[in-house]
Amino acid sequence: MARVIVVTSGKGGVGKTTTSASISTGLALRGYKTAVIDFDVGLRNLDLIMGCERRVVYDLINVVNGEANLHQALIKDKHCENLFILPASQTRDKDALTEEGVEKVLKELGHMGFDYVICDSPAGIERGAVMALTFADEAIVVSNPEVSSVRDSDRILGILQSKSRRAMEGREPVKEHLLVTRYSPKRVEDGEMLSYKDVQELLRVPLIGVIPESDDVLQASNQGTPAIHLKDSDVATAYQDVVARFLDEDRPLRFVAYEKPGLLKRLFGGK
């Protein structure tokens, strides 16, 4: 059976798809056979972020309904050998996702030799989001250091602890990780943004990483390249660290302390 990881948050726009794309890419680059599934039926975007939007023929709902098989629907990533994307349907209704259907797809991915399946959850707490987390073994809860995002993260943690299969069957609970994104060390230092420690203290979930706020994320999505591929980018390095920590490697936190820009930088600008 493949290890199923849900990337979730409750709130929209916090970086779930960016995170799903980068973590799945990171795992594939480490040699693990990885599939990333878009659960946002009706509003798919993972295909755009991964840069495979023009190669979508079949989708998750087609596979669930038996209109296509997994081999036909999985799109091989253009950068990584071991990475496959299963897009969401753009036209169907969210109710097309059934628990049995999703379970069947996940089982089949396991039979196909996948090591990891990343489930990119839609925002909200409705059917799509619940389906994405139902079969999770681990959860990466993405949160911005901002009040509504933290509150929604707490809500989704409650749902993980009550509606996931592991919770329903009384098995070992879903392993939770907190990922703080769009972090601005300067604003934290100025006392105008929650620190990652604050967020962690509030949510009481082990921290897997902090992704700095950066213009690079837009640059990456513009091109359809997962942010982890970017050269000389803090965001890429931060995501590589997240993948390493996920694989139980020890990595100190980076990009969380504010460094005052030097005189030259202040005079001439620069990133």
Next chain:
Amino acid sequence: MSLLSYFFGTKQKTASVAKERLSLIIAHERGTNRAPDFLPELQRELIAVISKYVNVGPDDIKVQLEKQDNCEILEVNITLPEQPQR
């Protein structure tokens, strides 16, 4: 620089306000959303039993389940009426 320090000097430190508000609302919502199904029933039965012996109303008994790491604490708070018993 003087312009910069002017701005920095007057900026409010709002992160601590955010943290305080969040810790309150999260604690509250955890209490209501994650409570197991039996809590309301337990509360009703406790009221029924205790009111047999002491004059307490439904609002005088509070049942809360708190979670700390791996440990769950069931807290039952009963406010007894104020008049002396003897």
